[in-house]
Amino acid sequence: HKAEDLATYEYDGSIDKARPDFVAFPESRDQVVALVKLARDRGVPITGRGAGTGLSGGAIARAGGLMISFARMNRILEIDLANERAVVEPGVVNLDLTLAVEADGYFYAPDPSSQRACTIGGNISENSGGPHTLAYGVTTNHVLGLEVVLPDGTLLNTGGADTPGYDFTGLLVGSEGTMALVTKATVRLMRKPEAVKTLLAVFDSVADAATTVGEITARGITPAAVEMLDGVLLRMVEEAV
Numbered sequence: 001h002k003a004e005d006l007a008t009y010e011y012d013g014s015i016d017k018a019r020p021d022f023v024a025f026p027e028s029r030d031q032v033v034a035l036v037k038l039a040r041d042r043g044v045p046i047t048g049r050g051a052g053t054g055l056s057g058g059a060i061a062r063a064g065g066l067m068i069s070f071a072r073m074n075r076i077l078e079i080d081l082a083n084e085r086a087v088v089e090p091g092v093v094n095l096d097l098t099l100a101v102e103a104d105g106y107f108y109a110p111d112p113s114s115q116r117a118c119t120i121g122g123n124i125s126e127n128s129g130g131p132h133t134l135a136y137g138v139t140t141n142h143v144l145g146l147e148v149v150l151p152d153g154t155l156l157n158t159g160g161a162d163t164p165g166y167d168f169t170g171l172l173v174g175s176e177g178t179m180a181l182v183t184k185a186t187v188r189l190m191r192k193p194e195a196v197k198t199l200l201a202v203f204d205s206v207a208d209a210a211t212t213v214g215e216i217t218a219r220g221i222t223p224a225a226v227e228m229l230d231g232v233l234l235r236m237v238e239e240a241v
Helices: 003-007 029-042 094-104 120-126 168-172 206-218 231-240
Strands: 022-024 046-049 066-069 076-080 085-088 143-149 155-158 181-188
Touching: 029 046, 029 066, 029 143, 029 181, 046 120, 046 181, 076 094, 085 094, 094 120, 120 181, 143 168, 155 168
Parallel strands: 022 066, 046 066
Antiparallel strands: 076 085, 085 181, 143 155, 143 181
């Protein structure tokens, strides 16, 4: 690899930097297994990477070595509306999953702010959330099962919530790439609400706005999202729309 080719893969959305020695782009689970076994046999560290939008350094190759990018494993394998679930490869862009099912009245709830770029595999590694987590929960509440490759190349399938034994799905979601590489995920789809209302309230102080948010939840009202904007940003939004 030329140095400039690797530069794109030395950072994510955080402030840390570390350059991998190699970047591989597997197109299948079997290729991931082969790469992991090769790295194990050669004693080479591995870092998994989705879209590199994370803010916690989860996709940084701290010890160099091999970076495995899932950019080419980006297919939606199955949409099962009867059981309200989908099976996806890790490189599927978050928003693309919702776009694939919204005509049928469904959506994928976890929506990080980077949802136009971030991938489901990265969301699972980081247990990502977004504005709608208050009502719908974070990624771990919407992952029903995983197919993962362990550091020795072993393939593991973790079942749904009704599987006896340890909750490996819950353990792996949010493990930030320290335990396994996700090669397939079964995720929950939700019905779109019948109606959505958006309202704007203007406050004289930040304290008043914060108190109001507390009061809303204290009264048992769970809004889909609550966001605070300052005057400057609000005027920019008004101009743009």
